Amino acid sequence: MSELTLIKTHPGELSFPLFEAVLENVYEADSLRLKQTESVNQSFLVECWIVMRNDVPLARLAIYNNPQLRFQEQQAGCIGNYECENDPETARFILQKAFERLKELEISYVIGPMNGSTWDNYRFSTHHNAAPFLLEPHHHLYYNDQFIENGFEVISNYTSSFDTSLPHDLPELLERERYFSALGVVIRSIDLTRFDKELESLYPFILAAFQTNFLYTPIDWESFRDKYREALKIIDPDFVLIAEDAHKQPIGFVFAYQNLYCTTEKQLVIKTIARSYDKQWSGLGHVIANQVIRNAGQHGFSALIHAFMIRQATSTEISRNFSGEVYKNYALYGRSL
Template sequence: MFCGQPVQTPHPLWQAGRSYARINRTASMGFCNQGDRYVTVEVRQVSDSRQAIADFIAVSNSVYAGDRHYTKPTRKSVERSLTRPEFAGRQRCFLAERQGKFVGRLVARLPAEDSQAVGESSVLPATIGDFESHNDPQAAVAMLLAAVRWLREQGATEIIGPMEGDTWHRYRLVTGPFDDPPFLMEPYNPAYYPALWQQAGFAPFETYHSKKLEDVRTALERFEPIHQRAVNRGFVLEPFRVDQFESELERLYRLSLAIFAANKLYSPISADEFFKLYESARSLLDRRLVWFACSPEGEDVGFVFAVHDYHDAAVAMRGQDGWLAKLRFVMHKRRAKAINIKSLGVVPGQRHSGLGVALVAQVYREMLGMGFQRANLCLIHDDNPSSRLDAGLGTMLRHYTLYKFEGAI
């Protein structure tokens, strides 16, 4: 998901003083014997926001050092993640330290105070997100279990992760394959992360996948009759009007609430928070790749949201947001070789009408006109029929897993 705007006021989660929860390695975790001494892992609940931001960035920078595919976040985006107002007083940051060096980090969050479970979820779970760690099982397990203990102490009964509070923000682990480079806004992590979570007592809870389609032209030929039937029935496909960004985002917001409300783990967010998430996407939008479906009566009934795969351009910014970073982004945009279909939805009353296929066919038609032959169908739940929008021509690109704590504390 896209990041929101920075919060300028101090955040209540940062309390005065600094508290530590020392967790020595017991027999269940395993001792690390270096020479004649045992090395312990210290897990800290961090209280100084400025220091936490720097430490969080330092951990991720060290984990991904030398990784040419890693998209380094800006300091502002890390600050926004750690100071979301809806989690004020309902989250804790944890850092794992070994021999004076931070080797892991995460944020444990209770559900936002005003959030409500909708659809399949009767009670919203607590979440653990913003997770990064070196391949240090003892440190990672100690940190994850410290977060679980804190959440349990606050009354949490169900704990899932990795998730940054809700499904509107970043969640899931990549579980492989790791052969192809990542696409823009895809979850990204080292291959050893799933093992760390499972060693801490987390088990797979929900699974997802992405596909790559390298024969868009044939897929479009198969979908054209369905697209034409939708048009003949009076449905109208309208492109996103970039020059009316705010009002078009309002349409997208209303549709998203109506379409995704029944999804598992769904919780609504305010219009203000939604606009903050998508504001940073303004420069990525191409009116040829974002479409609304309107009923014969003129009502919005569906949308598709696709973007150029500017992953290489995002990497080139190197975690900066100044003019030089923006210039590097522009210079690397030409390297995009695919279009990412990020979101697709049709309101319940119009499902099974072919509108989803018609919307995707419209994007396929536009991208062929732009010279693109490859589409990435991104982050689809394994039970979602959207997986068939490759017309049977796609191949598996990646798998992802969301975990639930099933261990004992």
């Protein structure tokens, strides 16, 4: 077999198109992956790597060093934007060299796949038993094996749940909704006519609401704003709701959108549910979820997808309370260096 060679590059350099060209060589021409976009997180990027054989790019990854990312009290680096041909030798070549590079950076633990932080793409699907949904990254399942064969272990499991009953307005939820309303809480749609102002108000709230999440690291305002601006084309205000207290301060948020991949029925993907950790707002996440499900029923939706929930997280509890059944699984990997 021909010798493997390594090219190091960055976005904007003359060799960077080879990083993108890997996709065309490891996926079939009609693959969903070729229709999806995935950015390189330049905030934490060290280098992008490409593996070549006979001048053909057959594997790639990006090495990230997020100084605030820690796992079990260790500084953790990331391997993300991973793509590789179905060949153990190629995978071993690029991954082992990445481990060496991370050790040069005095990083003792590596997490993958993760594009620098949990604000960006991370996790591998562990099966393709169900149709993909919008914003769910698509990739070869053998990537899981390539990681495991190179010393990675699962450090966290995630699920997506599917629900066709759309249960809502249970008596206890309506009672809790009335309770919050009496305290001056208002649940409203996001205002797209003042979108950036809405984001400015949400930014500190969401950072505070997410700070106890597994592997959380903060994101700067500009990156936060840009991520939601990118999502603007799929936002329907009926499914992006903000809960505000009597002082008009955000205390809850839900982000949901239509699964445009599905053409046989209207499916709503619930991606984010967050609430203030103040004990007086206990149950608010369920109330906001109830309202978005109510809205979905009124707009002719027949199914819900509760997306990317870490097992045993609050969002998993919310999905279970609304009759979601797990139908997809994902894994995040890590290993010591």
